[in-house]
Amino acid sequence: MFVLSKSLIGQKIMSLRTGGQVGVTVSTIINPNNLKIEGFYCLDNQDKKKRLVLLYQDIRDVVPQGIVVNDHDSLTEPQELVRLKDLLGLNFELLGKPVYTQSKQKIGKVNDYATELSTFFIEKLYVGQPLVKSLSGGSLSVERGQIVEITNRKIVIQDPLQGIKDTKPQPAAAPLSPA
CATH class of the missing domain: 2.30.30.240 (PRC-barrel domain)
Structure with missing residues (x-):
């Protein structure tokens, strides 16, 4: 199922364990090499000033009420994500490009x-x-x-209205003869 970016940003992050909200998505973390959303920057509900990362692997479901995760432990400090350090450093933003x-x-x-x-x-x-x-x-x-x-x-x-290259017409194939 396709969703627009605007329906993923500003969404509540809901915990299955507690049944309550644990955070809010703020922006996406996009890998420009393969155009994949690797995760989301989010604000922690317990400490509003704390900016955490929600990886896409930790998302259980996306419902109209928000994004569903197992619990608050799904939100990670950015410095703990060693494999994504270079990607986080890029700060790649797709909107407005x-x-x-x-x-x-x-x-x-x-x-x-x-x-x-x-x-x-x-x-x-x-x-x-x-x-x-x-x-x-x-x-x-x-x-x-x-x-x-x-x-x-x-x-x-790619050029959207790029013409088809000039090709010579090919003769039609001869009809099959009855055997």
């Missing part, structure tokens, strides 16, 4: 994305176009397979 085609034409900026909940891979980007283009065409959705390159400064996608 400019999108260009391979021919260096600016398409717009990412204003939302859809995530597959079973894998937490980002499957589709929604790109808001500049005012002039939005009057004629509206927003643009970019499938994961159309993405060519992701850097800290931009996202490069």
Whole structure:
């Protein structure tokens, strides 16, 4: 099932063990190499100033009331996550990132994305176009397979209206003769 990024941010984190809220998601931790949400930065309910990390593996379910985890122990201090240290240091943010085609034409900026909940891979980007283009065409959705390159400064996608290469017409195959 796909969900938009805006439905994952600001969600309550609910504990199965206590039945209550243990935190609130603040932002996503995205791996730019494979466009996967590795986890969420969240605020602890017990200490509002404490910023913790909820890894995607610790999420049991996503329901309308919020994100369900086993208990408060699912929230981890960022410095304890040694394997994700480099990724956390990147502070990669997808929203607001400019999108260009391979021919260096600016398409717009990412204003939302859809995530597959079973894998937490980002499957589709929604790109808001500049005012002039939005009057004629509206927003643009970019499938994961159309993405060519992701850097800290931009996202490069395949040219959307790239023509088909000129090919010579091929003769039709001869009909099969009865045996």
